[in-house]
Amino acid sequence: MIELGKNQDPAASKSTQKRSKTELEKPAEFVEALAKGLAIIESFDVASPEMTLSEISRKVGLSPAAARRSLITLKTLGYVGQTNKRFHLRPKIMTLGSAFYYSARIDEVLQPFLRDLVAKFGDASSVGTLDGKDVIYIAHSSVQRARRAAAVVGARYPAYATSLGRVLLAGLPDAELGAYFDDLVIEPLTSKTITDPITxxxxxxxVRATHYSTTVDQLDYGITALAVPIxxxxxxxxxxxxxxxxxxxIDADYLISERLPQMRAVASCIAQTLTRYPALASVIGQ
Structure with a gap:
């Protein structure tokens, strides 16, 4: 089973909750009950590993009665547990993440590339995609064991604070990038996080000009990263x-001089490999 990324910084949760107008448009077939249940699952994170009914309803924006019905359903299905008056996620929730991971064949297609990069450079390597205003990690390999923002599979962080996110934002059409900035709320995750929208x-x-992004201590202290597009x-x-x-x-200049050529070559190889896996390419490209 794959670990779901529920250990992201609380600020990332705030970012996740602030959706654009386009994302809030609902088709006629939209199932509110399912959406409420998923919202409750997403409400648990490192800052809120267990919550009371009132805390959940307040965080998700549901009435206590609606939240209770969803919690009873999730509890019956084995995704949520309860100790006294506090609810928590149960291990079965991990099957939701592993279902995507294995059905999309990420372990077969992407992980070998990341393991090779880590074997060559050490440190860590990830692949991420854009999900609303966040970047979500769909593959990761690491030799690091630091106590800092984790890039486990399924983790999501504000796109503006990560090298992956900035590369993905740079790849958006002008209209979509403009919409991203229209209702963007930037939380200072460290004292170095860029919080000025113009900057x-x-x-x-x-990034659009150079086709790569570097970040230093933007998401968390101690993280220097370089990202390239796929x-x-x-x-x-x-x-x-x-x-x-x-x-x-290491610093950004070191990453550019020592790793950028190899990163671009690997990104190109991943892109070529994805042509043989159209289902995965379609999923991550949506």
């Missing part, structure tokens, strides 16, 4: 590949 937009424009046959950026290490041991 952030300039950074993304620079492109579909038609040139669209459908995912991003990164390599990261400890700030203070």
């Amino acid at each position: 952030l937009r300039a950074e993304i424009d620079a 492109r579909a046959v038609d040139g669209r950026t459908i995912a991003a590949l990164n390599t990261s290490g400890y700030s203070g041991i």
Whole structure:
């Protein structure tokens, strides 16, 4: 089973809850009850590993009665447990993440590339895609054991604070990038996080020109990262590949000079490999 990324920074949860107008449009067949249940599952994170009914209803924006019905359903299905008046996720929830991981053949297609990069450079390497205003990690390999923001499979963080996210944002059409900034709320995750939208937009424009992004202590202290785009046959950026290490041991200039050529080569190989797996390419490219 694959670990779901429920250990993200609380600020990432705030970012997740702030959806664009386009994302809030609902088709006629939209099932509210299912959406409420999924929202409750997503409400659990490192800051809220267990909650009372009132805390859940307040966090998700549901009435206590509606939240209770969803919790009873999730509890009956084995996804949620309860101790006294507090609810928590149960291990069965991990099967939801592993279902995607294995059905999309991520372990077979993407992980070998990441393991090779980690074997060559050490540190860590990930592949991520854009999900709303966040980047979500769909593959990861690491030799690191630090107590800091984790890039486990399923983890999601604000796109503006990660090298992966900035590469993905740079790959958006102008209209979509403009919509991203329209209702963006930037939380300072560290003292170095870029919080000025104009400065952030300039950074993304620079990524468009160079086709890579570097970040230093933007998401969490101690993380220096370099990311490059993974492109579909038609040139669209459908995912991003990164390599990261400890700030203070490596810097952005080192990553550019020592790892950028290899990262671009691997991203190209991943893109070519995805042509043999159209289902996976379609999933991550949506």
